[in-house]
Amino acid sequence: MAKPLTKSQLSAVLAEEMGSDKKSAAAALDAVCAVITREVSNGGAVTLPGVGKIYCRERPERMVRNPATGQQIKKEADKVVKMTIAKALKDSVNG
Structure with a gap:
């Protein structure tokens, strides 16, 4: 299994894809994360086309066992x- 991309690595790849500098790509990444956090914490959901849907679900009160x-x-x-x-991401991973 490959190592996950760090934030700086993701910013560098994003900058290359956007054709801009790393600083603006990092700012864009931070803005997207802030919007997702705000929407989900307020009970909403965010759909990233081709990636998936991020949402908050409530779990009821329940009995658990102390191991x-x-x-x-x-x-x-x-x-x-x-x-x-998203189905598109699943399909791309499974070939």
């Missing part, structure tokens, strides 16, 4: 960020 003691405890309801991968 160390085996004791059952009640876990409060919470939210979790999910991502559904």
